[in-house]
Amino acid sequence: MKLKSLLPGIIAILMLSQSCQSDNDYNNNWPAWRGPQHTGVAPVSNPPLSWSESSNVKWKKEIPGKGFSTPIVWKDKVFLTTAIVKEDAPDSTIMPYTFKVLALSRENGELLWEKTVAREDVKARIHNTSSHISNSSLTDGKFLYAYFGSRGLFCFDFEGNIIWERDFGQMEKRNNFGEGSSPALYGNRIVILWDHEGQSEIYCLDKRNGEDIWKMDRDEPSSWSTPLIVDFEGNKQVITTASNKVRSYDLDSGRLIWECAGLTGNVTPHPVFENGIVYVMSGYRGYSLMAIRLAGAEGDISGTDAIAWSVKENTSYVPSPLLINNRIYFLRSNGGSLSCLDALSGEVFYSRESLADLGTVYNSPVYASGRIYQLGGSGLCYILKEGREFEILSENKLDDSFSASPAIAGNELFLRGHKYLYCIADESE
Numbered sequence: 001m002k003l004k005s006l007l008p009g010i011i012a013i014l015m016l017s018q019s020c021q022s023d024n025d026y027n028n029n030w031p032a033w034r035g036p037q038h039t040g041v042a043p044v045s046n047p048p049l050s051w052s053e054s055s056n057v058k059w060k061k062e063i064p065g066k067g068f069s070t071p072i073v074w075k076d077k078v079f080l081t082t083a084i085v086k087e088d089a090p091d092s093t094i095m096p097y098t099f100k101v102l103a104l105s106r107e108n109g110e111l112l113w114e115k116t117v118a119r120e121d122v123k124a125r126i127h128n129t130s131s132h133i134s135n136s137s138l139t140d141g142k143f144l145y146a147y148f149g150s151r152g153l154f155c156f157d158f159e160g161n162i163i164w165e166r167d168f169g170q171m172e173k174r175n176n177f178g179e180g181s182s183p184a185l186y187g188n189r190i191v192i193l194w195d196h197e198g199q200s201e202i203y204c205l206d207k208r209n210g211e212d213i214w215k216m217d218r219d220e221p222s223s224w225s226t227p228l229i230v231d232f233e234g235n236k237q238v239i240t241t242a243s244n245k246v247r248s249y250d251l252d253s254g255r256l257i258w259e260c261a262g263l264t265g266n267v268t269p270h271p272v273f274e275n276g277i278v279y280v281m282s283g284y285r286g287y288s289l290m291a292i293r294l295a296g297a298e299g300d301i302s303g304t305d306a307i308a309w310s311v312k313e314n315t316s317y318v319p320s321p322l323l324i325n326n327r328i329y330f331l332r333s334n335g336g337s338l339s340c341l342d343a344l345s346g347e348v349f350y351s352r353e354s355l356a357d358l359g360t361v362y363n364s365p366v367y368a369s370g371r372i373y374q375l376g377g378s379g380l381c382y383i384l385k386e387g388r389e390f391e392i393l394s395e396n397k398l399d400d401s402f403s404a405s406p407a408i409a410g411n412e413l414f415l416r417g418h419k420y421l422y423c424i425a426d427e428s429e
């Protein structure tokens with residue numbers, strides 16, 4: 001593992017002096033893959049209710065290479081990561097990839113800058129439904145933290161200069177499924193979950209220089225979930241989900257606060273948090289959703305009253321849940337079958353309602369202005385009314401396939417397809 005500071009000294013001083021962005025800045029942008037509140041919710045946005053290839057597409061930009069990472073949107077810029085393969089490689093078992101960060105104009109989709117962070121002859125195969133860039137990046141409003149998993153973490157300023165970079169080594173994922181976990185950010189700390197078939201670890205880094213604040217070994221096989229950082233009663237916790245245990249670490253020290261068993265294998269969905277309860281989910285070779293009370297949680301809480309409620313059916317494998325207005329929404333496995341439960345009690349409001357023709361779903365639902373947006377691999381997007389009753393408001397289709405989760409900023413919806421990035425906006429505004 002190595003840490004390489006490219007612009008020392010004065011840059012570190014500059015980063016120390018940066019003030020935190022206001023909540024309003026975060027709520028009007030999409031700074032991380034599950035949005036400003038880490039729940040899939042855009043709290044102040046109002047994107048369109050309908051669109052097609054010929055209506056309400058503000059712009060459409062062809063994106064080189066392949067990547068399933070979510071667009072990161074901050075003010076006038078949209079950031080993407082991608083992996084471009086040289087198709088005419090002489091040895092088909094060793095594919096030369098170029099890994100890039102792209103910055104696009106939010107106004108018209110034009111390329112503002114692009115930077116290559118790595119070139120690598122990739123020997124490991126990945127699942128044909130995955131990509132070498134399924135990890136999403138994040139921003140604090142001043143710097144972009146572009147994450148490429150085994151290719152490293154790179155801190156950029158918004159003009160495209162690399163401030164520092166960090167190499168964590170090479171992951172060995174189960175069955176060559178590819179990578180997918182994204183970093184989490186809180187204050188000056190970035191948390192990286194490194195669960196794989198080797199020695200699994202969790203890192204807490206200083207965002208100003210990429211150096212370790214703490215690191216802990218983990219007894220876990222491969223997982224794909226992104227850590228969730230919560231501030232509960234003044235104590236900052238890092239919640240991680242994986243096959244063996246759900247764990248909470250103290251953000252300041254890395255101390256294990258609590259843990260519990262109960263999820264299935266290949267854990268992927270992102271935890272969500274509201275009203276003192278964290279919700280964790282898995283859906284590979286079984287189903288599991290647990291609502292865990294943080295108040296008083298300490299040590300091994302498996303089977304204790306800290307588990308407010310749980311269900312063992314119809315949960316997601318890859319897509320993450322949506323949490324809004326004390327209701328939690330999730331798909332069954334990777335398909336178009338939606339359930340809605342009361343987040344406080346676990347009461348089922350509806351279960352396995354059909355969203356036909358979505359195809360295989362790897363992206364996660366998002367919410368804005370009383371509406372749920374569920375995109376499918378087929379290019380079809382359902383918009384549903386948020387509430388206890390199942391109600392479809394509209395269906396919208398684009399000529400692309402989609403695996404990346406949507407981003408919402410202001411009144412615009414950003415959809416990354418396998419070929420294009422779409423900016424969806426009301427043409428009448």
